[in-house]
Amino acid sequence: MNRTGPVLLLCCLLLLCSGCARHRVRVMETTAYCGCSKCCSWERGSWKFLKLDFWNRYVSAGPDRGRPYTGRTASGTEPETPQPGLFSTDSLVHPWMIPFRVIFPWLWPSRDGTIAADTKYYPFGTRMYVPGYGWGRVEDRGAAIRGPDRIDLYFESHDQALRWGRRRVRVEIEYP
Numbered sequence: 001m002n003r004t005g006p007v008l009l010l011c012c013l014l015l016l017c018s019g020c021a022r023h024r025v026r027v028m029e030t031t032a033y034c035g036c037s038k039c040c041s042w043e044r045g046s047w048k049f050l051k052l053d054f055w056n057r058y059v060s061a062g063p064d065r066g067r068p069y070t071g072r073t074a075s076g077t078e079p080e081t082p083q084p085g086l087f088s089t090d091s092l093v094h095p096w097m098i099p100f101r102v103i104f105p106w107l108w109p110s111r112d113g114t115i116a117a118d119t120k121y122y123p124f125g126t127r128m129y130v131p132g133y134g135w136g137r138v139e140d141r142g143a144a145i146r147g148p149d150r151i152d153l154y155f156e157s158h159d160q161a162l163r164w165g166r167r168r169v170r171v172e173i174e175y176p
Contacts, residue, residue, distance in 0.1 A: 023172060024175070026148070026170070027169070027170050027171070028151055028169065028171045029150050031150075032161035033142070035154075036157075040071070041062065044056070046066065073139045074119075077139050080154065081154060083111045113136035115151050116142045116154070117141065117145055117151045118141065118146055118150065119138070122173070125137060125139075126175055132164075136153065151171070
């Protein structure tokens with residue numbers, strides 16, 4: 001009697017279920033931030049130069065007060081908002097974008113947004129799917145982000161961040 005069929009089926013099923021990354025769904029409190037001076041505590045010019053160097057930005061609060069502000073995340077990357085790629089579910093929501101994505105595909109490469117989280121629970125590189133925001137990657141940490149149920153989402157503008165506000169959503173977490 002040939003028993004390789006059921007054994008092979010069981011092995012394939014275990015392989016599909018195990019995957020390379022672990023997924024978990026968790027209800028989290030999400031807030032929003034942007035790169036503006038209100039959200040990131042920086043100011044134009046330094047009192048050391050009598051504010052005449054207004055083109056430079058300096059940290060205005062915390063232990064790094066007075067140091068130049070670069071706008072980079074804690075992991076050293078530039079913060080970004082998520083962008084769906086050429087073939088994504090966003091094409092179902094915004095079908096009028098399909099012709100532009102097909103004609104100019106290099107303008108719409110997919111990318112993950114920047115998420116700030118407590119790196120004790122979510123190390124840099126952890127991917128998360130936030131409904132209404134999209135896929136993001138933990139690349140930053142914030143002073144007020146403490147615990148496993150709290151994340152901060154990066155937006156391009158202060159207005160978009162205010163519109164998001166504070167929400168409790170079910171977040172899918174993909175550990176590296």
